[in-house]
Amino acid sequence: MGTLTEQINIVVEVREKAREANCQRVAEYNKWLEANQSLFDKEDESKLACSEAEGKLRVMAIEAYLKTLDKAVAPGVGIRVMTKLDYNADEAMAWAVKHELALKLDTGKFEKIAKTENLPFVTITEEPTATIATDLSKI
Secondary structure (H helix, E strand, O other): OOOHHHHHHHHHHHHHHHHHHHHHHHHHHHHHHHHOHHHHHHHHHHHHHHHHHHHHHHHHHHHHHHHHOOOOOEOOEEEEEEEEEEEOHHHHHHHHHHOOOOOOOOHHHHHHHHHHOOOOOEEEEEEEEEEEOOOHHHO
């Protein structure tokens, strides 16, 4: 075991090597990013095109569903109808406190009750959502 001064010098030396290794790795990584930027751009463009195409398909699927009410609008494309609750959070909290549900609104419990009871400040609507199979090429 060396002296304290010797150990300090060792730490200084290994820290410098670690800093140099880190700088080298960052520099090489930045070169790699720059060299492959066109791949990242192509990927971003493809993701955007895919998102836009899927969005259009979802709109078309909902339009087809609204005309026929058939949830299986096309092979690999379906409709899931979700129940949506719209209510004033303050009124819901007042109702929850009155019914001793909580001091903080438990939205899960409240919404479960709101689906079955006729609460005057809650509007219940059905909202269709289009689903698309992950691999449409197999359809």
